Amino acid sequence: MTCLSxxxxxxxTTGHLLGGKVVxxxxxxxxxxxxxxxxxxxxxPARPGQTVMEGGCGAGAGLLCLSNRVPRxxxxxxxxxxxxxxxxxxxxxxxxxxxxxxxxxxxxxxPDDPLLSGPGVRRIDHAFANPPWHGxxxxxxxxxQRDLARRLPTGALGGWxxxxxxxxxxHGTLTMALPASLLAACCTxxxxxxxxxxxxxxxxxxxxxxxxxxxVQGRANSRAGSEMLPGLVLHEAxxxxxxxxxxxxxxxxxxxx
Numbered sequence: 001m002t003c004l005s006x007x008x009x010x011x012x013t014t015g016h017l018l019g020g021k022v023v024x025x026x027x028x029x030x031x032x033x034x035x036x037x038x039x040x041x042x043x044x045p046a047r048p049g050q051t052v053m054e055g056g057c058g059a060g061a062g063l064l065c066l067s068n069r070v071p072r073x074x075x076x077x078x079x080x081x082x083x084x085x086x087x088x089x090x091x092x093x094x095x096x097x098x099x100x101x102x103x104x105x106x107x108x109x110x111p112d113d114p115l116l117s118g119p120g121v122r123r124i125d126h127a128f129a130n131p132p133w134h135g136x137x138x139x140x141x142x143x144x145q146r147d148l149a150r151r152l153p154t155g156a157l158g159g160w161x162x163x164x165x166x167x168x169x170x171h172g173t174l175t176m177a178l179p180a181s182l183l184a185a186c187c188t189x190x191x192x193x194x195x196x197x198x199x200x201x202x203x204x205x206x207x208x209x210x211x212x213x214x215x216v217q218g219r220a221n222s223r224a225g226s227e228m229l230p231g232l233v234l235h236e237a238x239x240x241x242x243x244x245x246x247x248x249x250x251x252x253x254x255x256x257x
Contacts, residue, residue, distance in 0.1 A: 012087065017061060019250035021068050023094050025087060026059045035234070035249065036130045036177040036213060037062035041069070042248045042255040043201060043215050044175050046126050048072045051115070055107050055129035055164050056080065060088035062128060063100050069252050076115045078105040108156075108163035116167060124167040130177040131160050157182065158189040165193035168220040175217040186216045187226070196222035201255065202231040215255075 012025045017038060026033055041062045046052055049072045054062050057077030067073045077100070079085035085104045092100040103111045107129075110116060116123065165174050174195060178186055180202070187198055195218025202211035211231065232255070234245045247253040 010083070017065055018068055018252040021252060022061075022064045023091070024059070024061060024064065025091055025094070027084070027087070031058070033058060033061045038065050038249055039203065039213070039255065040128050040130055040175055040177040040215060041065035042253065043217065044126050044128050045173060046070045046073060050125035051075070051123055053116075053124045053127045053164065053167060054078065055127065055160055056131055057085075057088055057102060058130075059084055060091040060100070060102065062130065063088075064091060064095055064097065065252065066128075067097050067100060069254060073099060074115070075100040076113065077102040078107060078110070079103070080106045108159035110163060110167070123169070124172060125169055126173045126175070127164040127167060128175040128177075129160060129164060131157060157185055158192070161186070161189035161195075162193050165190070165195055165218070165220060170221055172220045173217055174220075175215060178214055178216060180211055180214055183214055183216065190216070190218035193218075195220055197224035198226040199229055200227070201229040204231060204233045206235050206237060207233050 010030070011028045013028045014023065014025050016022060017024045024033070037058070038061065042065070044052065044066055046066060048070055051074040052063070052066060054075070054077045057063060057079050060077060063075045063077050067075060077088055079088060079102055082104050085102050088102040092098075092102070101115065103113055105111045161174065161176070168174060174190070176186055183200065190198055197219040199217045201215040203213040204211050232244055232248070233242050236242055241249060248255060
């Protein structure tokens, strides 16, 4: 169903995430939400009552999916595009997630907000992000929102990692959803930001195919070594989601390893 957006600008479509558990509106043109925020939210090891932050939250899919699985979360989403930030706030209210908040901010800069760290204080238990995957050398999209979601300045991934990692409590985690081509850059940035126990979880489109999407998770101030986790096959040969993928994408089960 298409209707006018709550911001009075571009029209939005109304759909659902997690098999109908989450009502979700997004702009009918421009960047559209994929599987990455849902998969990423399933991997964040949050516990009830903790505080989480998402960099580049878009219309709020990741925070909505995580808060559906883990009760009593306080969450803050950072979003560069003002109209998209407003839509995320609308989605939070639509789903009665009154402890989820969105701030108009451009990483690596962070807003002045009491939910974030004060001098010498770190309040974030877990952070996560699905940053733009393409560099500025790639072709620009004529649609502003899509271009913001697709392209990141050269070297900016490290800035995202540093900014989000700096907010974490001791042994808090940072989870990133990335293409396989950015794995090395992400691991290097995490190590530079004093994140250890880097865990990599690959997703294979079909059995026997190379992984395209990966989740990379580091833990603040951990000295444990890196791990390559078993991963998940997303689709059967006929294109249907595998039972394991449906458990995550439709039933809201956690990704545990």
